[in-house]
Amino acid sequence: MTDDGANRPVILVISDDPEMAxxxxxxxxxxxxxxxxxxxxxxRSDRWTPxxxxxxxxxxxxxxxxxxxxxxxxxxxxxxxxxxxxFILVAESPPLWxxxxxxxxxxxxxxxxxxxxxxxxxxxLLQKPPPSSPxxxxxxxxxxxxxxxxxx
Amino acid sequence: xxxxxxxxxEELAWLRAENRLLRRYLGTLGDIALAGELPLPDLxxxxxxxxxxxxxxxxxxxxxxxxxxxVTALYTAGLSAEERAAIPHLPVxxxxxxxxxxxxxxxxxxxxxxxxxxxxxxxNHPVMTSFIGGxxxxxxxxxxxxxxxxxxxAEEFSxxxxxxxxxxxxxxxxxxxxxxxxxxxxxxxxxxRALFEIGKALSALAEPRAVxxxxxxxxxxxxxxxxxxxxxxxxxxxxxxxxxxxxxxGSLFHLREGAPVPAGGSLVGQVFETGIPLVLDDxxxxxxxxxxxxxxxxxxxxxxxxxxxxxxxxxxxxxxxGWRTPGAVPDGAGEILARLADRVAIALxxxxxxxxxxxxxxxxxxxxxxxxxxxxxxxxxxxxxxxxERVVRLNHQAARWAGADVTGRPISEVFxxxxxxxxxARSRAPASxxxxxxxxxxxxxxxQIPVEHxxxxxxxxxxxxxxxxxxxxxxxxxxxxxxxxxxxxxLVSHELRTPxxxxxxxxxxxxxxxxxxxxxxxxxxxxSIERQADRLARLISDLLEISRLDAGGTARLEPVxxxxxxxxxxxxxxxxxxxxxxxxxxDLAPDLPLVRADPSHLERVLSNLVENxxxxxxxxxxxxxxxxxDPPQVTFAVADRGxxxxxDEKAHLFERFYRSPRVKHRTPGTxxxxxxxxxxxxxxxxxxxxxxxxxxGSTFRFxxxxxx
Numbered sequence: 001m002t003d004d005g006a007n008r009p010v011i012l013v014i015s016d017d018p019e020m021a022x023x024x025x026x027x028x029x030x031x032x033x034x035x036x037x038x039x040x041x042x043x044r045s046d047r048w049t050p051x052x053x054x055x056x057x058x059x060x061x062x063x064x065x066x067x068x069x070x071x072x073x074x075x076x077x078x079x080x081x082x083x084x085x086x087f088i089l090v091a092e093s094p095p096l097w098x099x100x101x102x103x104x105x106x107x108x109x110x111x112x113x114x115x116x117x118x119x120x121x122x123x124x125l126l127q128k129p130p131p132s133s134p135x136x137x138x139x140x141x142x143x144x145x146x147x148x149x150x151x152x
Numbered sequence: 153x154x155x156x157x158x159x160x161x162e163e164l165a166w167l168r169a170e171n172r173l174l175r176r177y178l179g180t181l182g183d184i185a186l187a188g189e190l191p192l193p194d195l196x197x198x199x200x201x202x203x204x205x206x207x208x209x210x211x212x213x214x215x216x217x218x219x220x221x222x223v224t225a226l227y228t229a230g231l232s233a234e235e236r237a238a239i240p241h242l243p244v245x246x247x248x249x250x251x252x253x254x255x256x257x258x259x260x261x262x263x264x265x266x267x268x269x270x271x272x273x274x275x276n277h278p279v280m281t282s283f284i285g286g287x288x289x290x291x292x293x294x295x296x297x298x299x300x301x302x303x304x305x306a307e308e309f310s311x312x313x314x315x316x317x318x319x320x321x322x323x324x325x326x327x328x329x330x331x332x333x334x335x336x337x338x339x340x341x342x343x344x345r346a347l348f349e350i351g352k353a354l355s356a357l358a359e360p361r362a363v364x365x366x367x368x369x370x371x372x373x374x375x376x377x378x379x380x381x382x383x384x385x386x387x388x389x390x391x392x393x394x395x396x397x398x399x400x401x402g403s404l405f406h407l408r409e410g411a412p413v414p415a416g417g418s419l420v421g422q423v424f425e426t427g428i429p430l431v432l433d434d435x436x437x438x439x440x441x442x443x444x445x446x447x448x449x450x451x452x453x454x455x456x457x458x459x460x461x462x463x464x465x466x467x468x469x470x471x472x473x474g475w476r477t478p479g480a481v482p483d484g485a486g487e488i489l490a491r492l493a494d495r496v497a498i499a500l501x502x503x504x505x506x507x508x509x510x511x512x513x514x515x516x517x518x519x520x521x522x523x524x525x526x527x528x529x530x531x532x533x534x535x536x537x538x539x540x541e542r543v544v545r546l547n548h549q550a551a552r553w554a555g556a557d558v559t560g561r562p563i564s565e566v567f568x569x570x571x572x573x574x575x576x577a578r579s580r581a582p583a584s585x586x587x588x589x590x591x592x593x594x595x596x597x598x599x600q601i602p603v604e605h606x607x608x609x610x611x612x613x614x615x616x617x618x619x620x621x622x623x624x625x626x627x628x629x630x631x632x633x634x635x636x637x638x639x640x641x642x643l644v645s646h647e648l649r650t651p652x653x654x655x656x657x658x659x660x661x662x663x664x665x666x667x668x669x670x671x672x673x674x675x676x677x678x679x680s681i682e683r684q685a686d687r688l689a690r691l692i693s694d695l696l697e698i699s700r701l702d703a704g705g706t707a708r709l710e711p712v713x714x715x716x717x718x719x720x721x722x723x724x725x726x727x728x729x730x731x732x733x734x735x736x737x738x739d740l741a742p743d744l745p746l747v748r749a750d751p752s753h754l755e756r757v758l759s760n761l762v763e764n765x766x767x768x769x770x771x772x773x774x775x776x777x778x779x780x781x782d783p784p785q786v787t788f789a790v791a792d793r794g795x796x797x798x799x800d801e802k803a804h805l806f807e808r809f810y811r812s813p814r815v816k817h818r819t820p821g822t823x824x825x826x827x828x829x830x831x832x833x834x835x836x837x838x839x840x841x842x843x844x845x846x847x848x849g850s851t852f853r854f855x856x857x858x859x860x
Contacts, residue, residue, distance in 0.1 A: 017650065019680070023657045030667050063650050066642055092649060113657035116664055 008034040009126045012055035017063040020113065024061060027115050028122065055085055057125055059118065062091035070099030086125040088118065177202050192331035196227045196324065203300060203320045204229040207313045210302035211280060214288070214324060215243055217296045220479060221253070231278065238276035247271030249285065252297050258286035258318055262308040264301065284309035286317050290325040295332075298324055336483075343488050346374055347495060354499030358510065363503045367471065367496040368400045374492060375485050377473035378402070379451045382461070382496070383420055384469040385413055395469075401451060418444040419458055423470045429459040431486040434478035454478040459490045462497035471496060533603075533624040536610065537563050544619060553595050553624075563622065568594040569605065593624055602627040640809050647691050647822055651684035658684075686729075687820060694824040697756075698808065701831045709753060709835055713746040713859030716779040716786055722751060723758025724777075730763040733771055739778040746859040747786050753832045754856075757840075758788070760825045761852045765792035767819055769849075784858060785838065791851040797844035805842055806830040829854070 011033050015021035025035045036055060062068060073089075073096050086106035089096060090113060097109040108121045176198075196214050204212035211230035215223045223242045231239075243249045251269035252259050261267045264283045273280070285299025298321045303309045309317075350370040357363045364382055372380035381399040388394060396409040414421035419440070423430055432438060433455045435448065443449075448456065453474035462468035471493045475481065482488075527534060533550035535543055543558050543566060558566045570592040593603045604625040609617045658677040662669065669677070717740055724736065758777075765775045773793040780787050795814070797805065804810045809823040833840040833854045844850035 017653075020654060020657055023654075023661060026673075027661055027664070027667075063653055064646055066646075113653045113660070115657060115660040117660075119664070 008032060009056040010034045010036060010054070011057045011059060011122060012036045012038060013059045013061065014038045015061035015063070016067060017061065020061055020063060024059060024113075024115070024118065027119060031119060031123075033122070057086050057088065057122055059088045059090065059122065061113070062089070062093065062096070065091040065093035065096055068096070070095050073099045088121050088125065090118065173202070173205055177206065192328065192335070193225070193227070195327050195331065196225075197229075199320060199324050199327065200227045200298070201229040203298060203317065206316055206320070207284065207300050207309060208304040208306075209284075209300035209309070210304060211278070212298075212300040214298045215249065215296045216328065217253070217294060219483070221245065221294075223249075223296070235278050240274050240276065248283065249297055249299065252285045252299070253287050253294055256287045256289055256294065258284065258314050258321075260284045260309050260311075260314055282306075282308045284313055284317055286314075286321045288321045288324045288328065290322070290329055293325075293329075295325050295328040297321075339484075343374070343484075343491075346370075347488075347491055350374070350492065351495040351499070354495055355502060357499065357503055358506050360500060360503045360507055363496065363499045364398045365400075365405060367492070367499070368398050368405070371471055371473050371489060371492055372400050374488060375457070375473045375482060378476050379453060379472075379474040381447065381472045381474075382469055383414075383424075383472070384461075384500075385424065385467070397447065399447065399451075414444070417441050419448065419456075420445070420470050420472065423458045423460050424467055427460045427465060427467050429457070429486050429490055431457045431481060433481045436478060448474065452476050455480045457481055457485045457489050459486065459493045461493045462501070468497060468500070531626065533567075533626070535563060535567065535622045535624075536619055537622065538619045539617070541620070550624070553593075553601075555596050558596075566596060567622075567624065570594055570600065590627065602631065636809065643809055643811065643823060644691070644695075647820065648688065650820065651687045651691075654684040655681050691822055694822050694828060697828050698824050698831075701828065701835075709750045711748045711750045711836065714749055714751055714754075715746055716740065716744050716788065716856075719747075719749060719751060719754045720758060720777055720779070720788075722755040723762060726755050726759035727762040727766070731766050731775075734766045734769060734773060734775050736762070736775045736777065739776065741778075741780045744779055744781055744786060747856040748859045749836055749856050753836075757829045757832050757854065758790070760829050761790040764825065764852075765790055765794070765850075767821070768792065768815065769794040782855070785855040786858065787853055787855050789851050789853045791849060793849040796846040796848050797842060797850050798846055802842055802844065806840070 011028055013021050013024050013028070013035055015024070015037075021037050025037055028035045060073075087100060087108070089100055089107065089109045090111075091097070091109070092111050100107050100109065106125060108125060110117060110121065196216065200212045200214040203209070203214075209230070212228065214227040216225040216227075218224045223245065226242050228236060245253060248259065248264065248267055248269045248271070251267075259267065259269075261283050263281055264270050265272065267283070280301035282303045283299065283301050284303075285297055287294050288296040288298055298317060300309065300313075300317070303313070350366070354363055354366055354370075357366060364384065368380045368382050371377065371382075379399065379401045381397055383395045383397050386394050386396065394409075395411050395413050396407065397411060399406045399408070413424060416422050416425040419430055419432070421444075422428075435454050435456065440448075447453075451474060454476055455478050456472060456474035458470055458472045460467035460469075461471055471489055473485070473489060528548045530547060531549060532547075533553050534547040535550050536545045538544050541563050542560050543563050546554060546558070554566055591603060591605050593601045593605070595601065601624075604627055606623040606625070608621050610619045610621055612618050658681045661667075662674060662677050717738075720738055720740075724738075762775060762777070769775065769792045776789075776791045778789045778791070780789075798812075798814075801812045801814075806826050806829075807823075808827040810827075811821060811823040815821075830840050833856075837857050838855040840852070840854035842850055842852050
């Protein structure tokens with residue numbers, strides 16, 4: 001599903017919970033973002049294939065983070081098409097946070113589905129230009145990722 | 153001439169008679185020489201008869217004395233049976249008969265009454281006049297007396313008669329002596345044989361108590377005693393000693409245990425103290441301290457023999473035989489009892505040793521059986537091996553895993569250890585070192601089992617290694633528990649987290665100040681929050697319910713007689729919010745009886761089954777509830793048109809926290825609902841099961857008993 005509007009930032013919402021994917025998408029659209037959704041379960045066999053148009057931000061919402069391994073997250077993140085795209089990871093899983101943070105500079109990890117926090121993080125990541133180096137410091141939203149990893 | 157002829161004829165007749173008499177006499181002499189072949193009473197009777205004939209007396213008698221000078225037998229000739237019966241008692245030796253014994257000489261007198269030693273005749277005694285009598289003696293020993301009265305054809309007995317009497321008395325003494333010697337020899341032989349048999353019987357007895365009883369009985373029988381007893385000294389750990397009395401009187405056996413050892417003042421105590429036997433033929437002649445011999449007093453013992461048991465220094469016991477009359481102790485009783493005591497002491501020592509060995513063996517056997525029971529009841533497989541690592545023994549679990557008799561085979565052939573640690577485990581000398589490993593064990597059947605392997609050397613008493621013991625602990629149950637625990641934590645955390653996440657998502661969406669949601673969206677969000685709150689409440693309710701059931705909550709059932717239709721109505725009402733677009737049909741058989749059920753619990757079962765049917769069926773697929781009467785119970789069924797169940801799902805469906813891999817990530821659930829249903833139905837005395845063909849829906853059935 002792709003929203004109309006070529007100039008709007010495109011956010012890819014990947015979730016293992018369709019209802020939560022819908023809710024996040026609804027919130028993003030009401031804020032003017034173009035949203036694409038990918039169902040983690042349905043795209044399991046061919047997931048991580050390039051998405052067109054190329055998203056400006058990926059929100060990965062994992063209600064059941066035990067189902068995905070840190071290696072898979074790293075695999076996704078390392079794909080050429082996704083390499084430069086900032087990530088928001090919404091999951092209650094420190095190992096996943098660590099896996100992603102170790103690989104990417106522009107990542108925000110969140111442990112809860114606070115829509116205000118997700119929207120703030122999305123705006124922040126989309127406004128900031130891509131860093132010259134993938135190892136540049138990530139954007140960490142104050143107060144939202146207090147238990148998450150912080151890149152050195 | 154005729155007169156002469158007549159005299160000659162009489163003389164010839166007399167000579168023939170004398171000749172016959174002499175031949176009888178000589179024959180008797182031959183018998184005397186062999187006395188013992190002929191019974192002594194018969195022989196003495198013949199002597200007394202010959203004496204009467206040879207000495208031409210009307211009456212003749214022979215009295216036999218015992219060792220105490222008392223007449224114990226009287227043989228007579230010339231007295232009729234009536235005359236003999238009229239004599240009231242045996243001569244006691246107070247008069248002339250005692251005199252000839254005391255004086256040890258032949259007495260001859262014309263009138264008995266004229267002799268100074270005469271005391272007259274007892275009443276009813278035939279009147280006798282002339283008398284000749286002499287002692288039957290040999291050396292210093294007097295065996296009795298031989299006497300005759302009323303000389304026929306003369307007023308008194310002649311000196312020739314006296315010579316003949318002396319000869320006959322001497323022959324009688326020889327006869328009695330020979331007979332007594334023979335009798336003693338025979339008694340000795342009998343005693344020896346009896347003692348041999350007793351010794352044999354005693355040595356065959358394994359129980360000390362049986363030895364004691366047999367010994368006491370043997371003493372009583374062997375010596376013809378009236379009372380027999382055995383006192384045994386037992387040394388206590390404290391150093392004190394007690395005795396046990398085993399007493400046999402007649403056929404009654406008494407046992408008195410734990411009495412104090414009598415002091416030396418008592419006869420038994422004296423034998424215990426000195427170890428010297430006591431033969432007391434007449435207790436009345438002995439001064440005894442009153443109360444020191446309670447047994448003797450109690451039994452009225454007048455004569456007795458006491459011999460020590462087991463050595464003089466410190467007798468182990470005292471063997472006693474007693475009689476209630478004085479002078480009843482048989483000749484040689486002390487020696488016979490001592491010989492018996494020797495055998496008893498040996499038999500007792502053997503029996504006690506055997507008893508100790510038996511007790512030790514029993515103890516050892518009990519310990520062995522206990523260890524064996526422990527060995528076999530362990531769930532771990534245990535194998536012992538020898539130094540060559542060949543299987544010596546297996547417990548039940550190991551034998552089950554081995555599947556066949558593997559004794560003598562190398563353990564590495566039977567139980568193969570896989571994994572990286574296998575080589576380490578094998579290279580280790582199992583007999584000399586101990587160790588633990590988590591490895592995979594491959595059984596002869598090919599089955600592989602994760603095990604913890606513990607081995608330790610088996611050493612003998614000297615510490616030398618003789619083999620090894622290998623313990624294989626099956627880790628599967630532990631891992632299953634760990635897995636179940638992990639599943640429960642994962643499931644519960646997910647089931648808690650997801651609704652909370654949704655509630656947070658919807659609530660935070662509504663609260664964002666930059667967006668004004670239209671009323672319909674707001675209602676949708678709030679409805680979602682409510683739904684997720686219900687989901688949370690349901691989870692908590694399920695957890696509490698299963699916890700209650702675990703705590704014996706089914707005992708709190710309050711079953712009543714209730715119509716099946718009522719239960720269905722209540723269950724459906726409960727499930728209604730979850731039915732969505734699923735049409736529900738209810739099919740009740742006519743005239744259904746009342747069932748015995750707790751409605752609140754059955755409401756939960758029915759709503760759970762209906763909710764499951766809705767949850768796992770395609771949207772809009774019908775759900776059918778039916779009830780049939782299948783005497784003696786009523787069967788409820790909830791059928792759906794869902795994907796059906798696989799065999800594996802059917803096998804685990806009612807297990808706690810089980811969630812089918814096909815649906816667990818797609819459909820929320822705790823895996824507790826059906827487990828709760830099963831517990832409730834079983835608590836009602838019913839059964840629950842699922843019928844399904846994969847791809848063709850499922851039917852869950854349960855039964856309930858009829859109301860009384």
